[in-house]
Amino acid sequence: MSLADGTRPRHVPDHLTSRGQRVIRSWETLLVGVAVLIFLANTWASPYFLDPWNLSDATFNFTEKAMIGFAMALLIISGEIDLSVAGIIALASTAMGYALQFGVGTPGLVLIGISVGVACGAFNGVLVTRLGLPSIVVTIGTMSLFRGIAYIVLGDQAYNGYPSSFAFLGQGYVFWVITFELVVFLVLAVIYGIVLHATNFGRQIYVIGNNPTAALFSGVRVQRIKMILFLLTGLMSGIAAVCLTARLGSTRPSIAYAWELEIVTMVVLGGVSILGGAGSILGVVLAALVMGMVTFGLGLLNVPGIVMSIFIGGLLIGVIALPRLITLIRKGQI
Structure with a gap:
């Protein structure tokens, strides 16, 4: 077959065509389109939305939750879940506030917050990987346990008076409207993206999520990897506790209340399968936005x-139900 000028058309390799179709049809591409529509709708609905400082403040609505969302994504891809993350934040923040009463400075407060987060993650991990308990049951229990301890320590009181150097971690700006939290969020997105998509550790997470038995017989140390993932989730909860406490400038036992729902919604909206075995960090970043x-x-x-809250709950149900509905429609069962 020749064109009008006598030349033959250039053949487009099949693998490039199929790759382009996958990109167009991907969940991430859909999220980009949704983000653009929401941005335009907000611009039309409010004259204050495009103000640079308002846009900067908007990042506080997702950076701390997304930090935990990165680790949660890896955990859900492996077939597990952690619903205690908001309780970990409450306990870590309470520990920092308690230490503040004894004159502990910013470095010590950060270390305490992160250490409490890691310890809570380790506690969850031991119960799941060593005792073989279901992660959803374990973390529902520790969700109440961790926050309950915070209520016992604080009651109706609050810890205040954090130093200005500590407040910078949640309120400071690195350059113009670029917040310190946003920089941390971007750095963590790159790190987790590399870990999940460009390392053998990340490939093992996918294998475990798709078939843990086959992964075990393939030589993958399933329980060890899951333990690491629970530690990472605790670590990120500790970091988020530091940032949130610094931003609010106070500690209350109700801090980060119901965040676990929003974080799971963010991860699932990002294309991470609630059943495990599929998902990407890019999707979580876009869902956070x-x-x-x-x-x-x-x-x-x-x-x-x-x-x-109604919107978040409805969004979670919708995102989980949508793939199933599409499958049933394709089979002609609806």
Whole structure:
């Protein structure tokens, strides 16, 4: 076959065509489109949305949650889950506030917050990997345990008076409107992206999530990797506790209340299969941006917090149900 000028058409390799089709049809591409639509809708709905400082403040709606979301994504891909992350934040923040009463400075407070997070993650990991308990049951229990300890220590009181050097971790700006938290978020996104998508450790996580028995017989140290993932989730919860406490400037036992729902929603919205074995860090980043813009836009319109909670709950159910509905439609069962 020749063209009008007598030349033969250039053949496009099949692998490039199929790759292009996968990109167009990918969940991440859909999230980019949704993010653009939400950005335009917020711009139209509120004249204050495009203000650089308002956009900078909008990042606080997702950076701390997304930090935990990166580790949660790896854990869910492996077939496990941690619903105690908000309780870990409450306990870590309480430990930092308690240490503050004895004059502990910023480096010590950061170390305490992160250490408590790692310890809680280790506790969850031991119960799941050593005793063989279901992670969803274990972390529902520790969710109440960790926050309950914070309520016992604090009651209706609050810890205040954090030093200005500590406040910078949650309120400081690195350059113009670029916050310190946003920089940490971006660095962690790159690190977790490399770990999951470019290392043997990341490939083993996918293998475990798809078939843990086959992974075990293939020589993958399944329980060890899951233990590491619980430690990472605790570590990220500790880091998020430091940033959130520094941003709020106080510690209350109700801090980060119900964050576990939003974090799981963020991860699942990012394309991570709740059944394990599939997902990407890029998807989690895009989902974080989408949820951040939605909550910030609703905030600018003075929408009540309960409406946001309804939206988050509905979004989680919708995202989980959508793949199943598509499958049933394709089979002609609906």
